[in-house]
Amino acid sequence: MDREIILGNKTLFLNIDKFLCIRDFYYPYVGQYNHLSGEKNQIGIFVDGKFSWIDENWKLDFKYKKDSLTALINATNENLEISFSYEATVHKYMPVFIAKIKVKNLSNKKKDVKFFFYHDFNLNETPIGNTAFYYPQLNGLVHYKDRTYLFIAIDIKNGDLEYTVSKKEESSKKEIEEGKLLKRPIVRGDIDSAIGCSFSLEKEKEFFYYIVAGESLDDIEEKNKKLREDTLPHLIEETEIYWQAWIKERKNLCIKIPKEVKQLYDRSLYIIRAHIDKNGAIIASADSSIFHRFNKDHYSYSWPRDSAFITPALDFAGYGDITKKYFEFCAKTITKKGFFLQKYLPNGAFGSSWHPWSDLDGNPQLPIQEDETALVIWALYQHYLATKDIEFIDYMYNKLVRPAANFMVSYINKDTGLPEKSYDLWEERRGYLTYTISTVYGGLKSASNLAQLTGNIEEAKLYEKTAEDIKEALLKHLYDKELGRFLRMIDIDKNKLFKDKTVDASLLAVFFMEVLPPNDKRIVNTVKAIEEKLIIKDGIGGVARYENDHYHRRYEQYPNPWIVTTMWLADWYIQQGNLTKALELVNWVVERQTQAGLLAEQFDPYTGAPLSVIPLTWSHAAFCRTVQKLDEKLKNL
Secondary structure (H helix, E strand, O other): OEEEEEEEOOOOOEEOOOOEEEEEEEEEEEEEEOOOOOOOOEEEEEEEEEEEEOOOOOOEEEEEEOOOEEEEEEEEEEEEEEEEEEEEEOOOOOOOEEEEEEEOOOOOEEEEEEEEEEEEHHHOOOOOEEEEEEEOOEEEEEEEEEEEEEEEEEOOOOOEEEEEEHHHHOOOOOOHOOOOOOOOOOOEOOOOEEEEEEEEEEEEEEEEEEEEEEOOOOHHHHHHHHHHHHOHHHHHHHOOOOOOOOHOOOOOOOOOOOHHHEEEEHHHHHHHHHOOOOOOEEEOOOOOHHHHHHHOOOOOOHHHHHHHHHHHHHOOOOHHHHHHHHHHHHHHHHOOOOOOOOOOOOOOOOOOOOOOOOOOOEEEEEOHHHHHHHHHHHHHHHHHHHHOOHHHHHHHHHHHHHHHHHHHHHHEEOOOOEOOEOOOOOOOOOOEEEHHHHHHHHHHHHHHHEEEEHHHHHHHHHHHHHHHHHHHHHHHHHHEEOOEEEOOEEEOOOEEEEEEEOOOOHHHHHHHHHOOOOOOHHHHHHHHHHHHHHHHOOOOOOOEEEEOOOOOOOOOOOOEEEEEHHHHHHHHHHHHHHHHHHHHHHHHHHHHHOOOOOOOOOOOOOOOOOOOOOHHHHHHHHHHHHHHHHHHHHHOO
């Protein structure tokens, strides 16, 4: 938590926290491998012999430069009487992180200043076999292991450079705090390092700190050659110009959308883009702070479900070329049997999981969330609606649509007519779920439309009929006439029927998967239950996932509100024509953003503090997609 800035370019991705520490450093994939895993690359500063790490004694302001993925951070320490700006970016295509630092003297007296940068890298996510050394040919430090090389340097005029490498048990931090780095030439094992510069400060002083990632020493040297030829200021400038041009490609929102909403909308598009790897994987969140609270795991995976909700936000913003890579990633990762597993690493490998392949009696079962298979096909059809790219659909049909649709057709319980049991979208329970069944309906309807577009008429009929049969079974088994609304889940065990009457925001899938029209009384009654049970009325507002949700819960009275679920309710209001209520929920999200415009997964229901990971890509995408739907309605008024 406390991530304030994210930067990335499809190959290199990093997070910066509230004390200007680099906490996550991913290369060569966005989301894999994290060479910091939450440890701190800190900054320490001496001014006239007084030392301070960047901590609570500093006032820090975080933002991004306008129309850019370049961060601009301002830091002030009144006791030391200095301030500095920290303009940071990851180059538009090279795996290079660059920070331009401009230091200001807040007094009338000349000061002696030292900046130290501490590095706690564990390359390839392990402390075993790391090496760090000073490389005089480039006047900087190299950390390397296997095919991962990081080069770290400072570019300063009229300043003195220092460096050290050390065993972590001895720690380069001690040398920093003593104000003198010992210039050890090389060390291996569980190690850290530091690099620093010292200078006299009259009014202002500017220098650059940068990290180059590569796969060999030769690769590092070639990239450094380009850095010297092009110059660091130019690389920052051309990256900023690139991002300014990139955002202009998006479709404009109408003038009726408030300015603050438009600003967060644009920022969200940048955040989403940064979380997409060069191979197409869309990472849920690269915030590793969840690691110690998530059974030593994290969110740096590509979930088919999250990604399927994320791609429409990009497609309808005008970035269909980007989402193509994701669907190609799906075509490579779908199993030969036609379903997706829980989540994937950015390199396409199956990620960690807690869904068993057998039941408690040892009988085989598929450890899947079937919504993930269905939603990918639904999202591909949304891609077509936004882009009208029939050539791409034709290319994807045999690779992706047919195997997934045929699996959904086959994975049906003969007794109930419902899709067989699977795990829910919250990854907590297994059964026959209204949400999952609705997504399978939506997936098969989409598959039918895609089959029709590509001339596969008989398959189109099969997928359409199966979808309608599933709808009939859903209304028969999951709609409770006594309650007048949908059940979250049913389960049948040894001929005994179990009804889960928990109010869950995901019941809105009956609406957004178009099983029933939004004004159908069965949906209206379900929404009333959601409004009654899940809106945080005595706190900050917003919509919780479901009754008695305990994930990161802090209070007995209320579970935590999520952006995703809040935007689902806003989408229903939009379809009902209640744009006032929808805009209230959109503005609720605007109020939740950090200084720099990041959105968390969920929030403390009373204080509004972000909880779990930040940013969550799905949160940004849900906000964008709701704004797009609101925009469409407003344009037609």
